Amino acid sequence: MDLRLKECRFIDAFSVRIFVIYHFGHRSAWVGRLNTTPKPFYWERPGKTLSTIIDGKAFSANLRSEIARKIALLKQNHSLTPGLAVVLVGEDPASQVYVRSKGKQTTEAGMNSYEHKLSAETSQEDLLQLIDQLNSDPDVHGILVQLPLPEHIDESLVINSVAAEKDVDGFHLSNVGKLATGAEGIVPCTPLGSMMMLKHHLGDLSGKKAIVVGRSNIVGKPMAALLLKESCTVTIAHSRTRDLPAECREADIVIAAVGRPEMVKGDWIKPGATVIDVGINRIEKDDGGTRLVGDVEFETASAVAGAITPVPGGVGPMTIACLLHNTLQQACRINGIEVPE
Ligand code: GUN
Numbered sequence: 001m002d003l004r005l006k007e008c009r010f011i012d013a014f015s016v017r018i019f020v021i022y023h024f025g026h027r028s029a030w031v032g033r034l035n036t037t038p039k040p041f042y043w044e045r046p047g048k049t050l051s052t053i054i055d056g057k058a059f060s061a062n063l064r065s066e067i068a069r070k071i072a073l074l075k076q077n078h079s080l081t082p083g084l085a086v087v088l089v090g091e092d093p094a095s096q097v098y099v100r101s102k103g104k105q106t107t108e109a110g111m112n113s114y115e116h117k118l119s120a121e122t123s124q125e126d127l128l129q130l131i132d133q134l135n136s137d138p139d140v141h142g143i144l145v146q147l148p149l150p151e152h153i154d155e156s157l158v159i160n161s162v163a164a165e166k167d168v169d170g171f172h173l174s175n176v177g178k179l180a181t182g183a184e185g186i187v188p189c190t191p192l193g194s195m196m197m198l199k200h201h202l203g204d205l206s207g208k209k210a211i212v213v214g215r216s217n218i219v220g221k222p223m224a225a226l227l228l229k230e231s232c233t234v235t236i237a238h239s240r241t242r243d244l245p246a247e248c249r250e251a252d253i254v255i256a257a258v259g260r261p262e263m264v265k266g267d268w269i270k271p272g273a274t275v276i277d278v279g280i281n282r283i284e285k286d287d288g289g290t291r292l293v294g295d296v297e298f299e300t301a302s303a304v305a306g307a308i309t310p311v312p313g314g315v316g317p318m319t320i321a322c323l324l325h326n327t328l329q330q331a332c333r334i335n336g337i338e339v340p341e
């Protein structure tokens with residue numbers, strides 16, 4: 001039944017009405033409402049998901065098992081074990097959770113994990129010295145300095161002190177420049193994971209209209225560069241964008257990366273569009289507890305979109321999987337070895 005409703009969303013309002021009355025009768029038909037803005041008309045049923053859910057948890061589990069298989073081959077054929085060093089400065093609770101999760105998934109994939117936990121008072125000089133040491137350590141192929149850093153440390157200086165070939169975050173200016181110019185470099189993990197899911201779901205993206213809501217260096221800007229590389233027509237929207245809902249309604253692909261809970265509503269989405277929700281926001285529930293939500297209002301958007309990533313279980317799990325992917329790639333590149341097939 002859902003499938004047929006989905007198909008009829010794209011025909012005119014009159015046909016939708018006839019279809020619904022024919023199948024459900026007058027009394028039970030109007031459990032939703034006919035939305036006539038934006039055009040074309042579409043059928044909106046609150047609480048009912050009509051879109052394909054893009055399952056990032058399953059996708060990332062697949063990717064991680066592929067990475068583990070390739071690492072086993074690398075060990076067997078070249079006696080090479082990729083190594084990832086993660087540096088955490090301070091005790092930010094969210095960062096501690098991420099770092100623990102990265103360490104666990106790194107070892108599960110068969111890589112060496114090196115964790116460096118430094119106090120919040122660590123001087124910039126000491127941090128730079130540790131990075132120097134990791135840069136010249138042949139067992140370390142990827143270095144990630146967890147952000148944000150304490151205020152007394154210059155984030156940009158630290159990011160650019162990591163050797164470009166070990167910068168598995170893809171934040172070093174050399175990698176940013178490569179991505180911007182379409183050269184081969186290291187791509188930031190969250191945009192890379194989002195792009196993998198988009199291509200898996202849509203295939204060729206060429207000619208599609210894409211909007212990236214958010215202009216951060218970590219997600220918004222690299223995501224826009226990746227979409228451009230795939231020959232999309234790309235809009236980058238931000239806090240000063242005029243009539244953001246209207247801009248979103250034009251897009252075949254919506255990437256929400258603003259960090260504002262449930263900001264993108266269902267009536268901002270073109271029927272059938274693909275929605276990638278990068279946001280992870282913890283909000284309070286009525287009963288005093290908390291829950292995670294994205295930057296997209298899932299309930300309304302999933303009634304309109306063709307496909308959508310959930311939160312949690314969408315983009316989030318892909319980020320660490322792509323970190324492992326980047327580390328494997330760099331371990332091979334640094335050692336002049338082809339990545340195993
Ligand atoms: N903090 C939040 N996300 C990230 C990330 O992708 N990389 C690093 N280094 N720090 C982060």
